[in-house]
Amino acid sequence: MKNKLLINLFFGILVMTGSAIAASIDFYPLNDGYYTDWWSWGWNEPFGIGSCSHVTCVDDFPVLNTFNVVESNVDMAKETFTFRTTDPTVILGNINYVMVSYYVKEFSPLYTCMAPMLRLYNSTGGTDYFASPWCSLTSSFMIANQIWATNPATGQPWLPSELDPAYFEAGMRAEDFGRTTLAGANVSTVWLTVDYDFP
Ligand SMILES: [Ca+2]
Numbered sequence: 529m530k531n532k533l534l535i536n537l538f539f540g541i542l543v544m545t546g547s548a549i550a551a552s553i554d555f556y557p558l559n560d561g562y563y564t565d566w567w568s569w570g571w572n573e574p575f576g577i578g579s580c581s582h583v584t585c586v587d588d589f590p591v592l593n594t595f596n597v598v599e600s601n602v603d604m605a606k607e608t609f610t611f612r613t614t615d616p617t618v619i620l621g622n623i624n625y626v627m628v629s630y631y632v633k634e635f636s637p638l639y640t641c642m643a644p645m646l647r648l649y650n651s652t653g654g655t656d657y658f659a660s661p662w663c664s665l666t667s668s669f670m671i672a673n674q675i676w677a678t679n680p681a682t683g684q685p686w687l688p689s690e691l692d693p694a695y696f697e698a699g700m701r702a703e704d705f706g707r708t709t710l711a712g713a714n715v716s717t718v719w720l721t722v723d724y725d726f727p
């Protein structure tokens with residue numbers, strides 16, 4: 529409700545000025561998705577009690593946290609998550625892009641390659657979509673971003689309803705790339721940023 533009130537205030541200002549303002553909203557992991565091929569490693573937060581589950585290994589906030597991870601060096605191993613939508617109706621205007629961000633490093637110096645992926649659902653089931661793999665991961669954690677400017681299932685701009693946890697999962701696949709580097713990565717955090725314009 530607070531967000532809606534803020535949006536309404538902004539909307540009022542925009543009507544007066546007649547110009548659009550870009551805004552963004554972040555979404556954090558909610559649950560394990562369809563794929564849990566990677567393995568979870570590390571303690572739970574905040575006090576190191578118990579081991580993290582897949583989703584609790586990557587839902588950390590602040591996002592630059594290396595307390596726990598999911599990792600794999602198995603070629604074609606997939607891992608996906610659903611994301612918490614604060615309230616999709618706060619997105620009133622056109623979505624410019626959906627960006628999936630990862631706090632990621634290599635699995636080991638020989639295993640440095642993963643591809644961002646989405647799993648999207650419609651009435652007939654789920655389909656996987658892959659971006660070009662990243663094969664230059666290093667021993668240091670870094671933020672890496674994958675922008676999906678349109679929904680790959682439709683080729684059209686994203687709609688807020690398509691980001692609902694029932695329809696949208698994002699994650700990654702360990703994969704070899706031309707066999708010059710081997711599949712493998714270590715991911716500590718995954719999150720979404722939705723960039724949109726107020727109408
Ligand atoms: Ca966590």
Ligand SMILES: [Ca+2]
Pocket residue numbers: 584585586587588593594595596597715716717
């Ligand atoms: Ca983590």
